Amino acid sequence: MLTKSNLNLTQLYGLSCLRVLMGWYFLYEGVVKFLDPNWSAFAYLKNSPGSNIWSSLADNASLLNVIDFLNTWGLIAIGLGLILGLLSKLASVSGAILVMLYYLSYPPTVASQNFQLTGDHVLWVDKNLIFAVVLLVLSFFPTSQFIGIDRLLFKQKNSIDE
Amino acid sequence: MNSNNQKKYNRRDIIKTLATVPVLGAFAYGLTKKLQYRQEQTYHIADELGLNLYDDPDPFSSGSDKLIRVGIIGSGIRGRQLLEAAGFAHPDVLKDWAMSAEQNKDDTRYQDYLEQDNLRIEITAVCDIFDVHARYALEASSNATKKTSKDQLTIKAKRYKNYRDLINATDVDAVIIATPDHWHAQMAIDAAKAGKHIYVEKGLTRTVDEAYALRNVIKQSNVVLQLGHQGRQTASFRKAKQLIDKNILGKISLIEVCTNRNDPNGAWVYPIHPDGNPQTIDWKQFIEPTNPHPFSLERFFRWRCWWDYGTGLGGDLLTHEYDAINQVLNLGIPHSAVASGGIYFFKDGREVPDVFQAVYEYPDRDLTFMYSASLANDNYRGKVIMGHDATMRMENRLEIFPDRQSTQYRKQLDAGLINPDQPMITYEPGRNAVDAYTSATEKYFASRGLLYTHIKGKRVNTAHLHIKEWLECIRMNKQPSCNIDQAFEEAVTAHMATIAYRENRKVFWDADKEQVV
Numbered sequence: 001m002l003t004k005s006n007l008n009l010t011q012l013y014g015l016s017c018l019r020v021l022m023g024w025y026f027l028y029e030g031v032v033k034f035l036d037p038n039w040s041a042f043a044y045l046k047n048s049p050g051s052n053i054w055s056s057l058a059d060n061a062s063l064l065n066v067i068d069f070l071n072t073w074g075l076i077a078i079g080l081g082l083i084l085g086l087l088s089k090l091a092s093v094s095g096a097i098l099v100m101l102y103y104l105s106y107p108p109t110v111a112s113q114n115f116q117l118t119g120d121h122v123l124w125v126d127k128n129l130i131f132a133v134v135l136l137v138l139s140f141f142p143t144s145q146f147i148g149i150d151r152l153l154f155k156q157k158n159s160i161d162e
Numbered sequence: 163m164n165s166n167n168q169k170k171y172n173r174r175d176i177i178k179t180l181a182t183v184p185v186l187g188a189f190a191y192g193l194t195k196k197l198q199y200r201q202e203q204t205y206h207i208a209d210e211l212g213l214n215l216y217d218d219p220d221p222f223s224s225g226s227d228k229l230i231r232v233g234i235i236g237s238g239i240r241g242r243q244l245l246e247a248a249g250f251a252h253p254d255v256l257k258d259w260a261m262s263a264e265q266n267k268d269d270t271r272y273q274d275y276l277e278q279d280n281l282r283i284e285i286t287a288v289c290d291i292f293d294v295h296a297r298y299a300l301e302a303s304s305n306a307t308k309k310t311s312k313d314q315l316t317i318k319a320k321r322y323k324n325y326r327d328l329i330n331a332t333d334v335d336a337v338i339i340a341t342p343d344h345w346h347a348q349m350a351i352d353a354a355k356a357g358k359h360i361y362v363e364k365g366l367t368r369t370v371d372e373a374y375a376l377r378n379v380i381k382q383s384n385v386v387l388q389l390g391h392q393g394r395q396t397a398s399f400r401k402a403k404q405l406i407d408k409n410i411l412g413k414i415s416l417i418e419v420c421t422n423r424n425d426p427n428g429a430w431v432y433p434i435h436p437d438g439n440p441q442t443i444d445w446k447q448f449i450e451p452t453n454p455h456p457f458s459l460e461r462f463f464r465w466r467c468w469w470d471y472g473t474g475l476g477g478d479l480l481t482h483e484y485d486a487i488n489q490v491l492n493l494g495i496p497h498s499a500v501a502s503g504g505i506y507f508f509k510d511g512r513e514v515p516d517v518f519q520a521v522y523e524y525p526d527r528d529l530t531f532m533y534s535a536s537l538a539n540d541n542y543r544g545k546v547i548m549g550h551d552a553t554m555r556m557e558n559r560l561e562i563f564p565d566r567q568s569t570q571y572r573k574q575l576d577a578g579l580i581n582p583d584q585p586m587i588t589y590e591p592g593r594n595a596v597d598a599y600t601s602a603t604e605k606y607f608a609s610r611g612l613l614y615t616h617i618k619g620k621r622v623n624t625a626h627l628h629i630k631e632w633l634e635c636i637r638m639n640k641q642p643s644c645n646i647d648q649a650f651e652e653a654v655t656a657h658m659a660t661i662a663y664r665e666n667r668k669v670f671w672d673a674d675k676e677q678v679v
Contacts, residue, residue: 020182024189031193059267083185151179155171 007141016143019082019092022135026095027079033072041067045105049112054105074098082138085148092139096132103128207574207586211410215401215589222630224637233287233334233358235325235349236341237299239432240363241290244340244390245302247625249281252302257310270621276308278626281633286333289322291444292462294437296321323444325349329356336636338629339363340390342465343472344452347372354383359636361629363390364485365477366653368452370661370678373653380646388632388642389649391485395627396615397591398560402547403490405554410562410587412551412570414491414529419483420543421475421535429508429516429537430466430478434459460511467512469664474514475503475535476660481652483533485644486545486556488651493531495651496522499658499669507538520659533659552586558615561585591616654678 007015033039041057042064048054058064074094081091106112108122108129144150208215232248234241246255259272285303290296301312303319322328325345329337329352336359339349347367350360360380366389367373380387393399406414423429438459445457452470455461465471466478487493503518516537523530534543547554551568555561564571566582580586614621628644635642644652654671658678662669670679 016182020185024185027189028193035197056267080186083182083189085179085182147178147181149179151175152171155175 007143012143012146015138015141016085016147018134019085019088019138019143022095022131022138023079023082023084023091025079026075027083030072030075030077030079033068034076039068039072040064041071048105050105050107071098085144085150086153088144088148088150089139089142092135096135096139099128099132099135103132207571207580210574211408213405213408213410213587215587216591222634224634226634226637227282228637230283230359230633230636231286231333231335232283232338233289233322233328233331233336234285234299234303234338234340235289235328236339236345236363237288237290237295237302238292238340240390241295241299241338241340242302244338244361244363244625244629245285245299246275247278247623248283248285248338248629249278249626250285250302250305251275251308252298253305253309253312253315255302256305256308260310274621274623277620278623279630281626281630283633285319287322287328287331288319289325289328291323291447292435292438293442294435324447326352329353329358334358336360336386336633342448343368343477344465344470347376348451350376350387351379354379354385354387357383357385359385359632360387361390361632362387362649364481364652365473365656366649367657368471368473368477370654370657373650373657374676377646377650384639386632386636386639386642387646387649388628388635389485389644389646389652390625390628391482391489391644391648391652392624392628393482393486394489394643395624395631396486396558397617398556398558398589398615399486399489401589401591402554402556402560405560405562405587405589406490406547409570410552411547411549411554412565412568414527414547414549416529416548417487417491417531418543418546418548419480419487419531419533420545421479421483421533421537422539422541422543423537424540426508430464430472431508431510432463434463438462464512467508467510467514469513472514473656473660475516475518475537476501476520476656476663479535480518480520480533480659481656483545484531484655485648485652487531487547488648488655489643490547490556491527493524493527493651495654495671495673496531496658497525497671497673498523499655499662499671501659501663503535503663515663518659518663520662522655522658555585558590560587560589562587 045054045058045064045067057067075098078091078095078098081087082095103126106128108124108126110123142150145154234245237245242252245251256272256275259269259275262269263272284306288296288299288303290299300317300319300321301315304315304317309315320331322331328334329349337349337353339346339353339360339362341349341363343365346362346365350362353360367376405411440457443457443462445462448462449455449470455470461468461471466474472478499520499522501518501520503515505512505515506517508516518533518535520533521530522532545556547556550565551570552565553563555563562585564575564580564582564586566575568575571580571586574580575582613624615624615627616622631642658669658671661678671677672679
């Protein structure tokens with residue numbers, strides 16, 4: 001199923017490096033939230049300049065708890081997955097979806113400059129959109145099956161298949 | 163690949179499988195470093211000073227179920243609000259709130275109201291000299307069951323056209339007085355003489371003489387009087403007192419409080435009811451304790467604009483600010499007052515100024531208390547208490563900024579642990595309880611002092627708490643937080659500024675003789 005020949009070594013190491021860096025970013029975002037007992041997506045959602053759906057999510061206390069939990073552990077799991085090369089394809093795709101949610105809740109529209117928390121100057125394309133696309137692209141390249149734990153998983157699977 | 167798969171898992175495979183694991187080691191190392199750094203940087207002066215910021219007191223309760231029968235005198239704007247705070251919102255209001263809550267999840271007024279404590283009172287009597295308001299109050303008073311439709315009501319309270327009959331009614335134990343200021347003193351005096359407990363709106367009286375007379379009568383009676391400064395219930399003001407008592411601010415030399423509003427309603431240009439006329443309004447009774455004047459709808463509905471009925475910015479809004487500070491610092495009556503201002507924007511025939519400044523001196527305390535107000539500008543200015551060591555901004559949220567030249571905090575300032583641009587102590591009740599709310603818009607709206615406070619993270623109407631405290635004090639025969647002594651200080655202090663403005667002179671308080679001179 002895998003054709004190593006599609007990638008030369010430089011490309012493989014380059015993409016693996018990108019994967020690990022993305023993983024680091026996600027892992028740290030998740031760990032910070034985990035370590036801060038007062039952290040909640042409340043303020044982020046409440047301030048959302050996007051559709052009312054986002055701020056209404058903040059108003060539902062039990063839903064907010066679920067969001068906080070999924071966000072924290074989602075980020076940690078995606079981060080670990082990307083760094084370790086463990087179920088990396090799943091991690092990349094989930095990461096892309098998660099970051100797209102961030103993108104949609106703070107869409108960098110022509111009017112949105114005042115809403116940006118980061119101070120970035122952005123129009124339509126922002127960090128979140130780029131991250132989402134990078135992760136999506138990473139999911140097309142199964143680098144973890146060469147460098148990462150997926151090498152072991154998929155090898156065993158392949159052997160069983162045979 | 164197939165050939166690889168068939169091979170045994172070799173060393174090269176293991177290295178490639180685990181190649182990125184060391185990254186986690188680096189991550190863990192970085193994280194530890196980061197946490198260490200943060201630990202070193204995080205300095206809580208509150209801990210060092212031994213302050214327990216979030217030690218909410220238990221709710222005040224008499225434990226008694228005794229029903230108190232209340233009569234309300236005056237059911238205009240404030241009277242209605244007090245009825246709502248006491249648990250007697252009009253069905254139309256509840257209907258509005260319920261509908262609004264359905265459309266806007268952020269609007270929690272309906273839910274907050276439903277969750278308000280039952281104060282164990284009955285409104286048995288209503289007095290208003292305007293028929294429309296009286297009718298409204300009757301309907302509201304009969305809505306203890308929180309109905310949203312008038313059709314479901316049975317009117318239970320009795321309407322009185324003259325307040326004296328209400329006060330003397332045998333089924334009235336206590337009265338809420340929410341009339342224009344010129345009636346406060348006389349009504350409260352009559353109520354006290356009849357042995358009825360009193361909740362009276364601020365400003366306590368229209369004149370200094372009335373304040374003396376009222377205090378004498380209350381002191382000789384056994385009734386419980388509460389002046390309507392609901393800011394007494396604001397959690398942050400209580401916390402401010404605790405902090406200042408611990409000398410967190412150092413020597414306080416200057417206090418600045420303000421009022422800024424910029425709309426006709428805020429300048430007391432209240433709507434004139436279309437049904438108001440000499441047949442529906444008892445004008446003779448309205449002007450009974452003050453200077454005679456021909457019937458005037460403007461004067462009836464916008465009474466705060468004339469000295470005959472109201473006390474202008476001094477009595478209406480300075481009093482709120484003063485009482486908040488008096489609660490924290492026990493300032494008492496100032497040694498002197500000067501005031502200035504004018505009618506600079508609302509040239510609508512009013513007598514009271516719309517821009518007003520008052521400066522009070524407290525030589526015994528070595529401090530100045532300054533009030534500044536405009537009814538034609540909405541720039542927000544908070545309450546600021548300035549000490550040698552720190553400055554406190556006191557709203558629903560407290561913020562204490564260290565002073566650059568502080569002696570007390572010299573070490574921490576020099577070490578860079580605190581700095582004058584950032585609050586070294588912040589107190590925001592409700593902040594840590596966001597998840598407990600059905601709607602959590604509070605932290606955005608909570609910053610403006612007088613409407614709401616938080617008890618154990620839950621938003622509560624301060625007027626509700628203030629009335630509740632009054633009722634519980636009646637049940638326990640105790641003095642409430644804004645009793646006649648605080649009320650007297652409020653009245654005299656406000657009147658000193660009004661006199662200074664109207665007579666264009668410096669006004670003094672002779673503490674020994676207890677006289678304004």
